[in-house]
Amino acid sequence: MSRQRSAGTLSDRRAALKAAVTTAANARDIDATTPGVKFGRFELLELLGEGGMGVVFRARDTKLNREVALKLLTLPSEEAEAAVLHEAQCLAKLAHPNVVGLYDIGKLGDDLFLTMEYVEGMDGHTMLTSYTPTWQQTINIFMKAGRGLAAAHAAGLEHGDFKLDNILLDDKGERTLVADFGVARALRDQGPDEAGADRKLDDNGRKDSVEGGTLDYMAPERLGGLRGDARSDQYSFCVAFWECLYRQRPFEGESAEELRLAIAHRMLCGDGRGRKIPRRLSAVITRGLSFNPGDRWPDMASLLDALEEIRRSDEQRPQRLRVVMIGLALAVACSLVTAALVRAPASRATQTGGLADLADSVVDLGNSSLADAGVRWAGPAAVAFARAGQEERALQILDPANFAERSTVSCQRLASAGEAVALEFERRGLNADATLAWGLTIHFARGAGDDTLESRAHTAIYGIANRTIAAPHQSK
Secondary structure, rough: OOEOHHHHHHHHHHHHHHHHHHHHHHHOOOOOOOOEEEEEEEEEEEEEEEEEEEEEEEEOOOOOOOOEEEEEEOOEEHHHHHHHHHHHHHHHEEEEEEEEEEEEEEEOOOOEEEEEEEEEEEOOOOOOOHHHOOOHHHHHHHHHHHHHHHHHHHHOOOOOOHHHEEEEEEEOOOOOOEEHHHHHHHHHHHOOOOOOOOEEOOOOOOOOOEOOOOHHHOOOHHHHHOOOOOOHHHHHHHHHHHHHHHOOOOOOOOOHHHHHHHOOOOOOOOOOOOOOOOHHOOOOOOOHHHOOOOHHOOOOHHHHHHHHHHHHHHHHHHHHHHHHHHHHHHHHHHHHHHHHHOOOOHHHHEEEEEHHHHHEEEEHHHHHOHHHHHHHHHHHHHHHHHHHOOHHHHHHHOOOHHHOOOOOHHHHHHHHHHHHHHHHHOOOOHHHHHHHHHHHHHHHHHHHOOOHHHHHHHHHHHHHHHHHHHHHOOOO
């Protein structure tokens, strides 16, 4: 028989925990030298988040002298605590570079605590409000997170509440990790879901979390009251993926029932912002969003394989583009030579030098490595794509990953191209894309040692930011 804690007692404990949150949040700032608030053996340094089940701090474990993410949970019953403890024991056995590590679990008074690896960076939702990643960057982020989710599934663990907030990206841009494994599932298994209840929207436009998950990311079987399985995690993963690509979730509804109906009738919220996402990528994610779990990908590994195929195909495009550029250059040279040969003899002498130079240039291009050819032709191609309205393609061509080895001259060419592309985007009012192009310009300008161009790019970015901030006020 479940030993439920009284509502009053649980409410009092949560109120006390919130009081500790307020105290800790006001106790010190980043530059303060005074000690933080003590909570057991932990020194609370910064409030990271607060939800219906508890709070998360950046804290220092004074016993082990290391920074941790400290999660304090207020749970409704001893059985719920036992379930969370079991999930934590399973998670402790999982060591994976894309899963936040669990260090310890214990009790502080009546509250359960978990200490986890602290990741200096931001979560997926913060990332999405800060900037718009390209679809290629989004694939890279979600493939890393997906590997963590797949490893957990292979170990018999389900997440139960996968969402953008639970994807962590470190400040160095090297690691992507999944956090909060198993807590939502443990609570879900202790009783019926609360998913059927209507929920108000929070400040970020998301449905409030319930004990057992977050409505907007829940699979339809979970919204219908069923327990769900690893395929439910896959559905939630694809909701977050879609949200990151299109800046809106795939289905909308004010309650669990409305969401479930929207999913059943495939009322997908499409791309309303003009972003160009490959159809193959949309198809892969849409399959993971199927109403029937059996129609989704067999497992996360299969989904990741499909994403890897798209990523690999896209990486090979610049190589193919360079070959095409060389072919076009040779064709243009041949046509010019032919035209010169049929002209009057008097004009042949004046054109011989120019044609010889062009022929030598084309021969050099054909004999050079494709990487060198790419640097030589990437700038004009990027500008051409930008003027043709193909923003994603223009930015992709200037991706630094395409040019592993760059000389100062090459960096200067690429920096100039980046500036031309950025100005074209600004002319057309594409501020987000222009900001990305100016960022690439800064990157290449530094490689070329061009301080003037770098400064000009920084000034342009500040100008875009000021215009963006001022726009809403000017419209009033």
